[in-house]
Amino acid sequence: NTHFNGQSFLKEIDFTPAELTYLIDFGLHLKMLKAQHLPHPYLQGKNIALLFEKTSTRTRSAFTVAANDLGAHPEFLGKNDIQLGKKESVSDTAKVLGSMFDGIEFRGFAQATVETLAKDSGVPVWNGLTDKWHPTQMIADFMTLKAHFGHLQGLTLTYVGDGRNNMANSLLVTSAMLGVNIHIGAPTGLQPAADVVALAQTYAQQSGSDILITADPQVAVAGADALYTDVWVSMGEQVDYGERIKQLLPFQINADLVAATGQPETIVMHCLPAFHDHQTVTGAALGQKYQLDAIEITDEVFNSPQAVVFEEAGNRLPAIKAIMAATLGDLFIPDSLF
Ligand code: CP
Ligand code: NVA
DSSP: OOOTTTTTTTGGGGGGGHHHHHHHHHHHHHHHHHHHTTOOOOOTEEEEEEEEEEEHHHHHHHHHHHHHHHTTTTEEEEEESSSSTTTTOOOHHOOOHHHHHEEEEESSSHHHHHHHHHHHHSSOOEEESSSSHHHHHHHHHHHHHHHSSSOOOOEEEEEESSSSSHHHHHHHHHHHHHHEEEEEOOOGSSSHHHHHHHHHHHHHHHHHHOOOEEEEHHHHHHSSSSSOOOOOOOOOOOOHHHHHHHHGGGGGGGGGHHHHOOHHHHOEEOOOOOOEEEEEEEEEEEEEEEEOOOSSOOOHTTTSSBBBBHHHHHHHHHHHHHHHHHHSOOOOOOOGGG
C-alpha cells in the first residue's frame, strides 16, 4: 500500500498533522536532490493539466518546472483557453480532463470548483490557491520555517494584515495543526471568520499551539519568531483600496513593527507578490488613485537580511514536487507511518 496515492491536495484539513509533516520533510529532501543534481523522475510519462482562472508567477512556474523535473509533461490551460465556467460546467470539464490527464492543478476563485474537479475527474487534483485556502504555499512556508529554526513545535508566527484572506486562513489552521503558536493582527472588520477560528482551535487543543487574534499590532507581534504579511487586497476582491489602506496602515511591516517583536532574530515572510516600494493603487469605488511609498511592507524591511521571502518562493518548487510525487508517483510510503 502506498499512502497518499491517488489523493487530491485541496486543503490542509484533509490531511493529518503527521501527513503534512511528511510532505514538508519530503519537500526538503527533494530540494536537496535537486541541489545535488540527482534525478527524481517519479512521474515519468505522466501528463499534468495546469488550470488558471487567476494570474500567477510562482505557482505556475513551480508546477511547470516540478512536472518537468519529475519527468511529466505540464500543459497550461488558462482561463481564456478552455470552456470551463463559460460554455461547460466544472463537472463536465473534470470528466474530460480526467480521461486524458493523470493529474490536475487548479487556481481560481471558489473552493467548490477545485473540490468538484477532484470529485468528478477521478485523478489527483492540487489546489494552487482559491479564495479560501493556499495549501501548496503552506508546505513551502513550513519547509522554510523548519529549515531556519530546525523545528516547528513551539515557534510563534505572527500574521498581520487582511485576516480574512486565503493566506490568513491557511496560516491559522496549519500553524494550529503543527504546534506553531499563531498570532493574527488585524482590525476587527478583517479578522478571521468564526468557522476558520473554530477549526484552528480544535487542532490547537491537540498540538498545544496558542492562538491569539487581536486588533493591536504591537500585541500581535510581541515575541514573534516569524512575522508574515500578504497583500491588502487579494485577487478578485472588489473593495475600495482607500478604505483598506486606512484600516491596515497600522499593520504595515516596517522597522518599528519588526522592533516591536522584541526578537532580534525574527524572520520576515511574505508569500509574494508584494507591494514594498512606491506604488500607485486605484480605489475600486470612485477610481481614486492612492500613492504610497510602500503598502503592506516597507522596502527597507523587504530588502533586509531578516526577510526570507525569496527562499519561500524558491521552496514552492520542491513543495509542489513533494505533493505531486506523493499523490501520483507510486512511491513506497507505508500506511503504518501515519
Ligand atoms: N505566492 C504565490 O502563490 O504567488 P503567485 O500568485 O505568483 O503564484
Ligand atoms: N491573498 C493573495 C495571495 C496571493 C498569492 C491573493 O489571493 O491574491
